[in-house]
Amino acid sequence: MQIFNEPNRADWSEILKRPTQTVKDIEATVVEIFNEIKLKKDVAIKKYTQLFDGVTIENLSVDYAEIEAATNLVEDELKQAIDLAKRNIEAFHSAQKTDPITVETVPGVLCWQEKRPIEKVGLYIPGGSAPLFSTILMLAIPARLAGCNDVVLCTPPDKSGAINPVILYTAALCGITRIFKVGGIQAIGAMTFGTETIPKVYKIFGPGNQFVTVAKQIATKYDVAIDMPAGPSELLIYADETANAGYVAADLLSQAEHGVDSQVILVSTSQTLLDEVQIELKVQLNVLPRKGIVIQAINNSKLIKMLDEKMSLELINSYGPEHFIVCSKNEDFFVENIRNAGSVFVGNFTPESAGDYASGTNHTLPTNGYAKQYSGVNLDSFLKSMTFQKISKLGIKNIGPAVEQMARAEGLQAHVNAMSLRLNDLKDE
């Protein structure tokens, strides 16, 4: 742990610096693979699946029998847990639906804004040691609620060419049956350009390692949008003497187990709490199966003693954490004044785990300080807002002369003409 005692404001940015990621080398690889996918499509996808995942895939599509078989392999208790999470996520994301906004700005000038679904979206779910089925809930549920027509899912196959049954079960439960056995750079390339089997989409969602992250970034050069730029996951906790040191330590450790580059920060005005948490960390750490990873992340973690709550808040806002837990007697102060955070967890009984899985909020959140300018994934991430206007003859009379004035001042005579022609036709009405 790195311990800081009331650091000077001038040092904050250095203390809170995130590890820099080097993407230069990866960029060249991504461009090379993308170019090959553009030309050779499925053949290229299969080649790189062989190369990176070590498995030959004949049929890139998951077929219905595989999904059905998966359903029988998932235990009932886990199914019930997934069901509960699904209901909560649906409830919270349904509530985000908005009605069209209509304003008659001046008599005869009717303007309205409506949100319509992005028609084709692609969800990426990483493979690796654990099946991240919870992320399917977080992406597929709002995609369905938004009304996206085509929702496809790509996830890498294991060495035997199979997809983890919980992944297949959860996808099907959310109504997604177009699932492809492809991961990494080649999955992002497939959804960017389209192949014989895998469709091109308009927007790609989902987490991934640095290869996937760079591939998504480069995909944006080819007219595809992405949910948000990514970075290692992070948690900042503000805790005062009313916090439970054992809970604080457990929450820090839950963040630390994500990876050696996880960011873990504890800010407090209470030295007692800071001391207690350090003891708790050592005790709880010992029993964790991912201890190796956790120790490395905890070694890089930061415990920061601050003078008061106001300074603490400023420091937190300057960091802009992905996850922010606040356990304070003055929690309202933090809730009201936090300006930069992805998701906020309030009080001793609101661990990050709750939001990661089942409270209802989305766990796809801006990392790397992007909470300063990006939203986490929400219903609107799957919609785009369009504007409409309908102007009557009266409306044109009301705004036409102003439009003529302004277009003339901008030197755009054809814009003036389009208005003058109409105003002229109406001058006797």
Place this chain on the structure above:
Amino acid sequence: MQIFNEPNRADWSEILKRPTQTVKDIEATVVEIFNEIKLKKDVAIKKYTQLFDGVTIENLSVDYAEIEAATNLVEDELKQAIDLAKRNIEAFHSAQKTDPITVETVPGVLCWQEKRPIEKVGLYIPGGSAPLFSTILMLAIPARLAGCNDVVLCTPPDKSGAINPVILYTAALCGITRIFKVGGIQAIGAMTFGTETIPKVYKIFGPGNQFVTVAKQIATKYDVAIDMPAGPSELLIYADETANAGYVAADLLSQAEHGVDSQVILVSTSQTLLDEVQIELKVQLNVLPRKGIVIQAINNSKLIKMLDEKMSLELINSYGPEHFIVCSKNEDFFVENIRNAGSVFVGNFTPESAGDYASGTNHTLPTNGYAKQYSGVNLDSFLKSMTFQKISKLGIKNIGPAVEQMARAEGLQAHVNAMSLRLNDLKDE
């Protein structure tokens, strides 16, 4: 004009292809200038302003006296026009404010979503032959309504080192007084990295030439967000026999005068209308001051005769126009079913000019087919949505076991522990 008669669906994408932009060469220039700005800050800004704008700027900030002087130089009639536009844009964008959304997903689990302003935003307004003061209204008004703390504006100086008075007047009218005399790549670099004079921002908005477009794209690699990727402006009109051919021609010409690469498309089921519009175009074209530009854009424009409205709509959705004017006896069919368009103008008395300046809708819209996945600029562009959750002891009892199940299935034991610790403390309550 290029004329197509009921083209095969297989040919649509070729017919509707936008001109490709080559950005490779520009990228290297941008990276070089960015690197110099990172190191030398204001010195680099002044150097490139000298090089590209041909003027030596001592003080990059516009001072208050310059703004005051500008106010006296703008004619009253234009001021009144700007006032009317401002009121309408304010009315439409104020209406886009949303209340927090609160849901108790299960008893004791309270989730809410709130939008909070992006604190620091930068607006870019291009220079050139005409002062694009209308874009200031479109960006500064929602920035102010959203509550962004720091709103700065960059715009290039003319050869004498001055900024057009209408730009200064409009900016001040919208409450923006931090204005900097810097344009092009160096303006985007300044707002990306910050200099002694010009602050770093979290998100950059505004149009520009291809140098600005590439600079904005590259800025996103340095933790800055941008409003949207850009491309040449475009208009697609659907008009049937109820449309006024003279108005249709005038609207097409108003789009064509933006630049030689402007995209202008007319789709119709009526051959008579198509013939009439061609005649009108020739007549109206002759009197335009920007005739040289307009002729080139019109030469590349496309007139497409379609079999019926359903096929027309499909073609339009596959193109995803920035601006879409519909003059049809069945306008409701198009309004209800258009899925991909930036802004829609309905009926004979709703020219694009109206929305460009004064109806109240925003004119910063997705081009290049990005209407398929991006919103135009709106109030939300200056906000980010954050989620919050507060869970009671009852709430933890309700969702805790599901969280444990799911975290265990994902192999994340520390996530399980964070929940188990709390559930254990509550087992006798």
